[in-house]
Amino acid sequence: MKNVQDQYRKGPWTEQEDILLVNFVHLFGDRRWDFVAKVSGLNRTGKSCRLRWVNYLHPGLKRGKMSPQEERLVLELHAKWGNRWSKIARKLPGRTDNEIKNYWRTHMRKKAQEKKRPMSPTSSSSNCCSSSMTTATTDQDTGGSNGNMNQECEDGYYSMDDIWREIDQSGANIIKPVKDIYYSEQSCYLNFTPPLTSPTWESSLESIWNMDAADESKMSSFAIDQFPLSFQHGRSSWSSLV
DNA sequence: AACGATATCAACCGCCATAGT
DNA sequence: AACTATGGCGGTTGATATCGT
Numbered sequence: 317m318k319n320v321q322d323q324y325r326k327g328p329w330t331e332q333e334d335i336l337l338v339n340f341v342h343l344f345g346d347r348r349w350d351f352v353a354k355v356s357g358l359n360r361t362g363k364s365c366r367l368r369w370v371n372y373l374h375p376g377l378k379r380g381k382m383s384p385q386e387e388r389l390v391l392e393l394h395a396k397w398g399n400r401w402s403k404i405a406r407k408l409p410g411r412t413d414n415e416i417k418n419y420w421r422t423h424m425r426k427k428a429q430e431k432k433r434p435m436s437p438t439s440s441s442s443n444c445c446s447s448s449m450t451t452a453t454t455d456q457d458t459g460g461s462n463g464n465m466n467q468e469c470e471d472g473y474y475s476m477d478d479i480w481r482e483i484d485q486s487g488a489n490i491i492k493p494v495k496d497i498y499y500s501e502q503s504c505y506l507n508f509t510p511p512l513t514s515p516t517w518e519s520s521l522e523s524i525w526n527m528d529a530a531d532e533s534k535m536s537s538f539a540i541d542q543f544p545l546s547f548q549h550g551r552s553s554w555s556s557l558v
Numbered sequence: 559a560a561c562g563a564t565a566t567c568a569a570c571c572g573c574c575a576t577a578g579t
Numbered sequence: 580a581a582c583t584a585t586g587g588c589g590g591t592t593g594a595t596a597t598c599g600t
Contacts, residue, residue, distance in 0.1 A: 326569080364569080368569085414567085414568075422566065
C-alpha cells in the first residue's frame with residue numbers, strides 16, 4: 317500500500333517550482349497552503365510549500381551572514397526565551413526561525429567544543445576566532461560580511477533575485493506576477509492576467525480545471541477583493557535587501 | 559591535489575494549537 | 580462537544596560547501 321504522503325514530491329525545490337509557488341502565493345496569499353499546493357499543481361504538501369516560502373522565497377528575507385548586531389540579539393533573546401525560534405525570529409526582520417536555529421546550533425557546537433578542550437596558550441591563538449563565542453568570530457569576519465553572498469550566482473546557483481530578473485526581462489514565456497500587481501506599503505491591489513503561453517502556467521491551469529466541485533467552489537470563493545491582501549511585501553522590498 | 563573533518567543550509571518529521579464543521 | 584483539517588513550531592537529518600592537514 318502506498319502512503320498518501322508518498323505521492324507528494326520531496327527534496328530540493330527546482331527553479332520552476334519556485335516560480336510557480338511565488339506566483340500562486342501572489343494570487344492567493346500566504347495562508348491557505350493546502351489550497352495553494354493543490355491549485356498550483358506542484359505536487360507538494362501545503363506544509364512543504366509554506367516552508368519553502370517562509371524560509372526562502374518570502375520577499376524581504378535577508379541572506380548571508382548575520383551581522384554582529386544580529387548575533388548579539390540572538391544571544392540575548394535566546395538567553396531570555398530559550399528555543400523559541402520563531403519568537404526570536406520576529407525580532408530579527410528578514411531572518412527566519414530556521415536560519416536562527418541553524419545559527420544557534422553551530423554556535424552551540426562551537427561552544428561545546430571549546431568546553432571540551434579548555435584553552436591552552438597555543439590553542440587560544442589559533443582559536444581566537446572561535447573563542448569567546450561567535451560574536452567575536454563574526455565581528456572579525458564581517459569586515460566584509462556579505463562578501464560571499466554573490467558567490468552563489470557565480471557558481472550557477474539560481475538566486476531568487478535572478479528569478480525575478482528573469483521574470484522581468486523575459487517576455488510572455490514566463491509568468492509575470494508582479495508587473496500586473498500593484499503593491500503599496502499598506503496594501504496591494506491585483507490586476508492579474510495570466511500569460512497563457514507559459515507551459516507552466518498552462519499545466520497549472522489544467523490542475524485548476526481538473527479540480528473537483530468542492531475545490532471549484534473554494535476557488536470561486538476567492539473574490540477579487542480577497543486576493544492576496546496578506547501578501548504585504550512588494551518586490552521592491554525584496555530586491556533592496558538582496 | 560586529495561582526503562577527512564567541520565560548518566552551513568535546506569528540507570522533512572512529528573507534535574501541538576486552533577479554526578472550522 | 581467531538582472530530583477533522585490545516586498551519587505553525589521546534590527538533591532533526593542529509594547534502595553540499597568549506598577548511599585544514
